[in-house]
Amino acid sequence: MRLRVRDLAWSAGRGAHAVPILHGVDLDVAGGLLTGIVGPNGCGKTTLLHLVAGLRRPTRGTVEADGEDLLALTARERARRVALVEQHPQTGLDLTARQVVELGRIPHLGRWGRRRERGGDVVEEVMATSGVAHLADRAWGTLSGGERQRVQLARALAQQPRLLLLDEPTNHLDLAHQIGLLTRVADLPVSTVAVLHDLDLAAAFCDHLVVVHAGRVVAAGPTAEVLRPDLVAEVFGVDVRVEAASGDRLRVQWRGLTEVP
Ligand SMILES: Nc1ncnc2c1ncn2[C@@H]1O[C@H](COP(=O)(O)OP(=O)(O)OP(=O)(O)O)[C@@H](O)[C@H]1O
Numbered sequence: 526m527r528l529r530v531r532d533l534a535w536s537a538g539r540g541a542h543a544v545p546i547l548h549g550v551d552l553d554v555a556g557g558l559l560t561g562i563v564g565p566n567g568c569g570k571t572t573l574l575h576l577v578a579g580l581r582r583p584t585r586g587t588v589e590a591d592g593e594d595l596l597a598l599t600a601r602e603r604a605r606r607v608a609l610v611e612q613h614p615q616t617g618l619d620l621t622a623r624q625v626v627e628l629g630r631i632p633h634l635g636r637w638g639r640r641r642e643r644g645g646d647v648v649e650e651v652m653a654t655s656g657v658a659h660l661a662d663r664a665w666g667t668l669s670g671g672e673r674q675r676v677q678l679a680r681a682l683a684q685q686p687r688l689l690l691l692d693e694p695t696n697h698l699d700l701a702h703q704i705g706l707l708t709r710v711a712d713l714p715v716s717t718v719a720v721l722h723d724l725d726l727a728a729a730f731c732d733h734l735v736v737v738h739a740g741r742v743v744a745a746g747p748t749a750e751v752l753r754p755d756l757v758a759e760v761f762g763v764d765v766r767v768e769a770a771s772g773d774r775l776r777v778q779w780r781g782l783t784e785v786p
Pocket residue numbers: 537538546564565566567568569570571572573
């Protein structure tokens with residue numbers, strides 16, 4: 526799926542008290558690639574994902590997927606195309622891990638929610654490939670942060686989306702699971718947009734990067750073109766070295782702050 530966002534804006538609050546958060550963002554996501562969104566805390570990354578996922582209504586702008594207006598779809602239609610894994614998954618669900626993953630099948634259910642349509646095979650498969658099959662019967666509330674994160678990814682994949690939106694998907698994961706998750710996501714034949722804080726992981730796994738700063742996109746394109754030390758210094762206030770690692774991967778090493786936050 527090709528995602529095309531134009532002039533997307535959002536303000537918190539209304540009327541005279543409205544505070545502009547996103548100031549007219551353009552975003553292009555190529556089919557099948559992993560696009561990373563990076564930027565300092567509070568710059569608007571989650572807001573951007575929420576607008577694309579339809580969780581918030583923009584104050585202006587368009588969101589198109591393969592030429593289709595995503596903002597005009599019903600929530601159910603949109604959920605067959607777009608899946609979102611949120612930064613802070615809900616903790617109060619009275620469900621097992623398998624039931625959480627089955628939630629991902631709801632947009633595909635027939636009127637009577639028949640078993641075949643529930644996609645039992647899809648659920649088993651995504652739980653196995655997400656490494657959470659052994660947690661299937663565990664109560665959601667008893668799972669660790671990292672286990673919840675992986676179950677939420679399985680739930681999103683059970684949706685069989687054409688666009689996968691991930692908000693800090695490596696949160697709570699140990700290093701092996703961070704690398705495992707991003708390797709898997711990078712190999713998915715699905716257009717994926719992931720908000721990432723770790724520039725080194727973003728450099729290693731993302732085909733494209735979008736840099737957001739104070740509610741605006743300040744750079745976008747192939748990772749090697751975007752990830753320049755001068756831009757990182759300007760946006761994050763950090764002095765980094767960007768060097769070639771194995772294959773065509775890049776490595777980002779920080780050396781210090783250029784300014785104290
Ligand atoms: N409902 C709201 N009311 C008021 N301010 C809001 C609201 N939602 C978001 N904001 C503000 O908008 C800004 C952008 O928030 P957002 O969560 O998109 O940032 P972010 O880039 O994802 O940050 P982080 O890296 O810290 O997760 C922040 O300053 C936040 O406080």
